[in-house]
Amino acid sequence: MFNIIQEVLLRTPLWVWILLFFLIKRGIAISQERPINLSKMFLVPFIFMIWGFEKMITQFSHLEFCLISYFFFIFPGTLIGYLLYKKYQNFFKLESVIIRKKCYLPLIIILINFLVKYLLNVTLGISPSFYNDISINIIYSAVSGLSIGLFFGGILYTYNVQKELNKPILQS
Template sequence: MKIIEAAIIGTPIWVWIILLYNIKRGLDMKKDGIVKVGTTFVFPFIFIIWGLETVVTKFSNPLDAIIAYIIALIIGSYIGIVLYSAKQRFYIDEHRLIRKGSSLPLVIILMNFSVKYALNVHMNKLQIVCILVSSIRS
């Protein structure tokens, strides 16, 4: 329980803002909405770049980490495609592409956020352990 409390207290405010924004986006997607094809891939692209930046700068062996990241990205994309093709529906209204409202985007957004959050907490915990071990050795 103390680990959860420490993670929550130690989380920067900007992470909570991103979480609230993502929840708002997911709740908005529970209603039918116009699909803007040009902006559909903006947030996934941002999170992929952010993930790659983390992999390259925070891991001691970035090549192995990038390979693992790409494998996880492929698996996650496949799962997303399967889920969306089974649950998400679209229709045309007045020459516009409309996404039928669904809870699925909220679930996927929260799952992605949770995994990224948990990995960052774990990596920070490992970094603290490494600092403590190296200070003991000195």
């Protein structure tokens, strides 16, 4: 078992370790109390989208099913992400700036996404025949879509909170 783990870790490309380092750094930064920046919130999901699409488009045999699965699973992922952020992420307004309170939910979502994507890619590396397996193609795409949806749910919730906190207060 140790040999398998060692082999997988040694065969992992350097860019994957660099990406993990960047994602951890970014996840820690966005988990701290700070002003929200909606445009920067799209950076991490964009990375995961590129990672997922690259594999689906260049190596999977059943692209049409992959795309259907991917886009279908964005919706439940968005709902789950929205509800998670609604439950665990708090905001406040300081003068005219909306501040996100310290919360490690974004870091947790990033790390879970990375781990799942990494394990799926290791599985594909160990068994290249899975690139032609429609079930594996659909599962990989569904997981990729679900993970992107988690990010979109957080962005949507943040946008709604920002909109609500920026509403003018009516004076009687």
